[in-house]
Amino acid sequence: MFFCFVAGLPLLYINNFYLKFIHRKLARNWNPVGKVVVITGASSGIGESLAHQFARCGCILVLCARREALLAAVSEVCKSYGAKDVITATVDVTKESEITTLIRKIENEYNRIDCLILNAGISMGERLDEINDFGIIRQMMEVNYFGSTNFVYQALPLLKRSPKSRIVVVSSASGIVGVPFRTGYCGSKFALRGFFTALACELSEYDIYVTIAYPGPVKTKINDARLGTNPRELDISNGITSEKCAQIIYEATLNGDKDIMFENLGRFVRLTEGPFPYLVGWFADQTQKRLCEKK
Numbered sequence: 001m002f003f004c005f006v007a008g009l010p011l012l013y014i015n016n017f018y019l020k021f022i023h024r025k026l027a028r029n030w031n032p033v034g035k036v037v038v039i040t041g042a043s044s045g046i047g048e049s050l051a052h053q054f055a056r057c058g059c060i061l062v063l064c065a066r067r068e069a070l071l072a073a074v075s076e077v078c079k080s081y082g083a084k085d086v087i088t089a090t091v092d093v094t095k096e097s098e099i100t101t102l103i104r105k106i107e108n109e110y111n112r113i114d115c116l117i118l119n120a121g122i123s124m125g126e127r128l129d130e131i132n133d134f135g136i137i138r139q140m141m142e143v144n145y146f147g148s149t150n151f152v153y154q155a156l157p158l159l160k161r162s163p164k165s166r167i168v169v170v171s172s173a174s175g176i177v178g179v180p181f182r183t184g185y186c187g188s189k190f191a192l193r194g195f196f197t198a199l200a201c202e203l204s205e206y207d208i209y210v211t212i213a214y215p216g217p218v219k220t221k222i223n224d225a226r227l228g229t230n231p232r233e234l235d236i237s238n239g240i241t242s243e244k245c246a247q248i249i250y251e252a253t254l255n256g257d258k259d260i261m262f263e264n265l266g267r268f269v270r271l272t273e274g275p276f277p278y279l280v281g282w283f284a285d286q287t288q289k290r291l292c293e294k295k
């Protein structure tokens with residue numbers, strides 16, 4: 001039995017590679033020029049870099065986040081980079097009515113969405129028994145999970161009006177492996193994986209491509225807004241830049257890839273999390289403890 005499994009592994013690998021090839025072939029011919037690209041959490045970090053990346057391709061950008069002044073600044077840069085048009089909207093993704101208003105606005109202006117990038121998110125840095133308000137865990141789910149799932153729910157009719165449209169959700173490596181000090185964060189990102197994997201199946205008949213990105217550390221200001229009374233800071237100084245992260249996400253979006261594992265470590269974790277859960281769990285535990293410094 002074991003021998004059959006080991007001997008069959010290369011076959012499984014080749015099969016998977018073949019299916020990926022077919023998938024990319026079907027997703028092909030999606031030219032970003034003039035496409036309506038909606039990005040949540042576009043005021044800073046990965047979202048801002050994604051806005052720059054798509055602006056350079058002459059896209060029509062709809063940028064949303066909560067901080068109006070920052071959004072306006074991102075919009076100016078995008079215009080100078082060649083965006084065909086830029087709309088900014090102050091939207092808190094936890095507020096259903098604000099999402100609805102934006103979707104109506106996009107429908108009136110463009111009557112379609114070609115690419116929806118669900119990037120808005122917040123982080124945390126405390127153990128569950130250090131948290132003095134369970135509201136933190138709820139807030140994680142409200143922003144990271146319900147913010148993205150409600151947005152895609154409301155945007156679906158417009159996504160269906162565009163051939164081969166794209167949905168991209170920015171999860172995290174912590175959406176594949178549980179790590180300490182991040183129960184709520186991991187919970188929200190794991191949940192995104194389940195939701196969007198299922199949604200990808202449902203949408204295949206409409207020729208809509210769903211990409212889930214699982215970045216490891218990225219050098220952004222995400223730590224500035226982490227929840228908690230005295231949260232630990234995850235040292236992301238050795239992470240990739242947000243520009244690099246955006247470029248990887250952009251290429252996977254064009255390919256219509258199902259998921260994105262970022263660096264070699266991420267790919268290793270992906271391959272080993274199923275067969276070697278104790279090893280991956282121990283490794284994640286050690287790494288997080290090393291990276292998290294008490295403020």
Ligand SMILES: NC(=O)c1ccc[n+]([C@@H]2O[C@H](COP(=O)([O-])OP(=O)(O)OC[C@H]3O[C@@H](n4cnc5c(N)ncnc54)[C@H](O)[C@@H]3O)[C@@H](O)[C@H]2O)c1
Nearest residue numbers: 041043044045046092093119120121172215217218220222
């Ligand atoms: N930085 C990392 O190391 C890292 C690693 C993996 C995944 N991620 C994920 O990448 C995404 C972007 O994070 P980032 O690192 O660029 O951090 P960031 O803090 O620079 O960006 C987060 C963005 O989300 C927006 N946002 C937060 N709450 C919101 C709300 N309620 N409504 C609307 N917008 C809201 C912020 O205003 C900001 O524009 C997040 O989903 C995060 O979980 C980050």
